[in-house]
Amino acid sequence: MPSPLLPDTPQHILQLLSELHQKSLEQEAIISKKGKVFSADVLGDLEDKQPSSNPKDAFNKLMLDKFIALDEDKCQFTYQLINAMGATNVVEAGTSFGVSTIYLALAVAKSKAATGKAGTVIATENETEKAAVARKYWAQCGPDVEQQIDLREGDLLQTLQDGLPDVDLLLLDIWSALALPTLKTVLPRLRPGAVVLTDNTISGAKAYADLLAYLRDPSNGFQNQTLPFTNGFEMSVYMPQRQ
Numbered sequence: 001m002p003s004p005l006l007p008d009t010p011q012h013i014l015q016l017l018s019e020l021h022q023k024s025l026e027q028e029a030i031i032s033k034k035g036k037v038f039s040a041d042v043l044g045d046l047e048d049k050q051p052s053s054n055p056k057d058a059f060n061k062l063m064l065d066k067f068i069a070l071d072e073d074k075c076q077f078t079y080q081l082i083n084a085m086g087a088t089n090v091v092e093a094g095t096s097f098g099v100s101t102i103y104l105a106l107a108v109a110k111s112k113a114a115t116g117k118a119g120t121v122i123a124t125e126n127e128t129e130k131a132a133v134a135r136k137y138w139a140q141c142g143p144d145v146e147q148q149i150d151l152r153e154g155d156l157l158q159t160l161q162d163g164l165p166d167v168d169l170l171l172l173d174i175w176s177a178l179a180l181p182t183l184k185t186v187l188p189r190l191r192p193g194a195v196v197l198t199d200n201t202i203s204g205a206k207a208y209a210d211l212l213a214y215l216r217d218p219s220n221g222f223q224n225q226t227l228p229f230t231n232g233f234e235m236s237v238y239m240p241q242r243q
């Protein structure tokens, strides 16, 4: 049955998305009593449990086979927003197995067809194994999805330094400590009116304190609203003052 939120999307892609969201939620339910994983909480628990070992290494190892996919309703909202904006250049900070990336690619393909503009989804992942799995899922979706994506492998603070177009939308779905450095890396390429979406800004408000303070400082040019999705989803519109 066609999805009212993703019209024209082939059934095999809708089926794949549904299966991947399900797998992600099952994994998160095992790791977190709250049912949703937030990086700072997991890292904090590991620090408490294994104070003598390196909790960051343990965290990275634990996350190696985990989706931690953006919630389905947030993915659908992002898809709608991309089409509403006519956005064609989108940066995704944190790709994992590429679930949210599929929505970004579907939406960008549609915006490109509607506006006649060029564009790309710039995806980022530093774990080689995760990047390979993401590519496999995109191949399953087909060339209409695959061809929209430029996956940059490695540390995004490096891979996003160069070769960015004027960016319409940045999705921050990354470990909380990396969110502000990522925003600052992409900021010079954000076009006026660009949107930054950040996941879990209610449940993660403490860990995101630096990012939220930056976004909410009027001199930095962002208009912010916390959208009432589970755990919060921050929508920040970049409206810098003209010099």
Ligand SMILES: C[S@@+](CC[C@H](N)C(=O)[O-])C[C@H]1O[C@@H](n2cnc3c(N)ncnc32)[C@H](O)[C@@H]1O
Binding pocket: 063, 067, 068, 069, 070, 093, 094, 095, 096, 097, 098, 099, 100, 101, 124, 125, 126, 127, 130, 154, 155, 156, 157, 173, 174, 175, 178
């Ligand atoms: C929350 S997950 C992304 C989920 C994805 N957006 C989705 O909805 O399927 C965050 C991902 O960021 C990756 N990551 C963490 N640090 C990174 C870095 N410095 N550079 C690139 N990717 C990184 C992690 O390996 C993890 O897979």
